[in-house]
């Protein structure tokens with residue numbers, strides 16, 4: 312068994328063994344940025360790590376249903392990830408916009424709720440607010456359609472810029488009935504109500520999952536962690552994987568501490584997926 316397949320917790324080891332013993336009932340669910348795709352300065356260049364798509368596609372025919380749970384709009388995740396039409400990904404579901412949106416490869420069906428008016432109001436006010444705050448050069452707005460994200464990764468002092476903007480962005484979101492989604496050098500103002508945990512739980516129940524492996528790297532993944540931890544209490548085995556940062560940033564402590572297995576970034580995730588494939592192939 313590959314090194315990547317050794318959870319550090321007893322619960323994680325048991326859960327992984329249960330998953331490998333029953334691949335037809337397994338779900339492999341992954342975050343996108345920082346997990347399937349390396350963190351890069353330009354979000355538009357966030358493509359899957361080398362081998363990631365092939366590793367995921369190899370698991371499909373082994374029985375596992377697959378899900379990508381991401382903060383990206385579903386259309387962006389499909390474009391950047393290249394998931395559509397890939398052999399082996401016929402049972403992939405993308406839970407986009409933190410689960411507010413959904414796309415199923417099996418049917419091509421896409422669902423998304425209406426965008427609340429607060430998003431347009433934030434879109435209109437955000438540039439003036441950043442100007443008023445003298446947001447440093449490099450701070451950028453990502454318009455995600457049903458949310459607005461403010462990125463600081465390309466500022467000279469990314470963390471300092473984040474601290475400067477966090478409070479006022481929170482106030483702007485609150486004024487227009489939106490929630491704040493913190494992330495890796497990003498603050499996102501988005502409609503509340505959806506999170507990766509709610510979306511994943513619905514997907515798991517509906518697909519009759521008997522185990523789930525979830526891998527994530529950021530605060531937005533904690534809802535998914537919490538959801539699968541709760542399902543663990545109901546008897547659904549689920550090894551939790553943290554994709555540790557390889558960009559020099561500190562790890563997101565809550566994610567790393569709650570994981571059964573920490574792997575070194577997307578490259579480690581690819582190794583993990585290949586390890587799963589190897590173990591499932593050996594067992595069949």
Ligand SMILES: O=P(O)(O)OC[C@H]1O[C@H](O[C@H]2O[C@H](CO)[C@@H](O)[C@H](O)[C@H]2O)[C@H](O)[C@@H](O)[C@@H]1O
Pocket residue numbers: 342343344345349350351352353354355357380381382383384453455460462464494495496497499529531
């Ligand atoms: O839920 P995820 O799949 O992890 O997506 C969350 C957000 O990720 C993106 O931002 C992050 O990745 C960028 C590209 O590597 C990076 O430049 C940025 O600093 C990170 O915060 C994305 O831009 C957001 O829309 C996603 O919601």
